[in-house]
Amino acid sequence: MARKRKGRPLHGWLVLDKPPGMTSTQAMAKVRWLMQAEKAGHAGTLDPIATGILPIAFGEATKTVSYAMDCGKTYRFTLRFGESRTTDDLAGEVTATHDHRPSDEAIEAALENFQGEISQVPPQFSAIKVAGERAYDLAREGERVDLAPRIVRVDSFLLTGRPDADHAEFEVECGKGTYMRSLARDLALALGTVGHVSVLRRLRVGRFTMDQAISLDELERVAQTPTVEGLLQPIETALDDIPALALAEAEAHRLRHGQTVALLRRHDLERLEAIHDQLAGGEPIALAISGGKPVALVHVEGAEVRPVRVLNL
16 A cells, blocks of 8 residues: 655745755755645756755646756856866865966957857766766765766856956856856866866756745745745746647546547647647647646647646646
8 A cells, every 4th residue: 555645735836046055955855844745856956055046846846847957047156266176166175276367358268169069078076877876976985987078058158257366257058967067167277277166056947037036044934824835836837948738628638547639620720730830840748738727748749649747736
């Protein structure tokens, strides 16, 4: 007999402004405990030193976490020149030093080579799996692993401030899997010195922004009040790039029971043409909606709509 979950059956997203000094998993667990939620997960790991946007999914929203992680992101970070560290951020031990400090003009010129689709080697301390183990676990044991370079997308990389010769501030808009620590490390090397991230803050994950965010301290104050559920963003917030397909209640009923829906009637043609236009060139996944509520993530092929993840709301 399955063990009954403890907690409230909440469904939706809470946008946490993660404090420094916590892992994303620790922050998510604290939020889940404060909200007394039955089920929770998070989208997009933040390093312990990092602050900012950490979307927390509750209940059926956990089924959309992978889509939230695929969204574009915006970061702000400070690069400390002259010191490389084991973790490529402030948390690690110094491994090398260098006296050279680049000029603003040199930095601006170098940034051109770090935009678009670029090849990037992840930090040694990262969550990437190597032979079934996390790279950071191997790194903590003193083992150096060869991480393969990967292609990532950097849409914008701007120098936004220069507090002093040792530090430079940047804002980055990027795609999935882009490491700010690697950008900082590689930019410093390209400028003839070494460096690491001393401050890191995430400002956006897809449609989740700082305007929606709540701090852990504020959440502790309001978590047990009736207004707390008003902080939740709808499940479909994480599905900004996925087209919506409106269905009649009878069609939605079939999807909820795991059955394929065939849109074969004449008046279905307009719906199908619109959805196929939106899906052109991409993954054939849409969000089925009925009565203004999300029903399921569906695979659309021809006139057939097949449920991929049913949302039990």
